[in-house]
Amino acid sequence: xxxxxxxxxxxxxxxxxxxxxxxxxxxxxxxxxxxxxxxxxxxxxxxxxxxxxxxxxxxxxxxxxxxxxxxxxxxxxxxxxxxxxxxxxxxxxxxxxxxxxxxxxxxxxxxxxxxxxxxxxxxxxxxxxxxxxxxxxxxxxxxxxxxxxxxxx
Numbered sequence: 001x002x003x004x005x006x007x008x009x010x011x012x013x014x015x016x017x018x019x020x021x022x023x024x025x026x027x028x029x030x031x032x033x034x035x036x037x038x039x040x041x042x043x044x045x046x047x048x049x050x051x052x053x054x055x056x057x058x059x060x061x062x063x064x065x066x067x068x069x070x071x072x073x074x075x076x077x078x079x080x081x082x083x084x085x086x087x088x089x090x091x092x093x094x095x096x097x098x099x100x101x102x103x104x105x106x107x108x109x110x111x112x113x114x115x116x117x118x119x120x121x122x123x124x125x126x127x128x129x130x131x132x133x134x135x136x137x138x139x140x141x142x143x144x145x146x147x148x149x150x151x152x153x
Contacts, residue, residue: 002051002060002091004098006106009044019058020048027081036139042078045069049102051095059086060095064103067110074113074147075103096127100148109150118142 012020024038042065051060060083065076077099082092103112116124118135121144129146136143 001054002094003054004049004051004102006047006049006064006102008047012048016050020050020061023058023061023081023083024079026083028079031084032141034139034141038079042069046078047102047106049095049099051091051098053086057083057085059083060091062095062099064099064106066107070115071113073111075107075110077103077112077114080114092123093126096124100127111150112148114146114148115143116146118144121146 007016021038028034028036028038043063045066046069047064049062049064050058053059061079061081062077063079065078067073067075070076070078077096080092080095080099082095086092100112103110112129113132114124114129115138116129119142121131124146127148129148132145132147134144136145
């Protein structure tokens with residue numbers, strides 16, 4: 001069972017922020033072998049959704065971004081990450097469901113736009129997202145923009 005919490009940036013303790021950044025680096029920098037600027041200035045305006053296992057370990061995370069920050073007309077979900085230890089458990093789909101639900105709670109019934117790593121398109125389609133266009137490279141990794149219209153969850 002995953003216990004979720006969601007906090008704005010200013011409510012994150014230094015310890016919690018460290019856990020978030022460590023998980024993001026473990027997967028996006030080390031595992032995916034991708035040197036990129038993780039601290040992009042969007043964390044401060046975002047809400048941080050954290051999923052913890054029964055032992056309290058951070059196993060999955062997303063950042064929920066208000067409209068106008070990543071995309072002018074869309075709310076966004078970014079930095080979607082699951083710990084390697086949580087893979088294959090269904091944690092990722094639960095994380096996306098909770099992320100969408102929390103976006104609706106925080107921002108209303110707004111459409112949500114994401115920049116998905118292309119190999120995960122089917123994963124995001126399971127949550128109702130649809131591809132909006134051609135593939136592009138971001139930090140050397142193929143990505144595709146996807147949108148979830150309002151009213152889901």
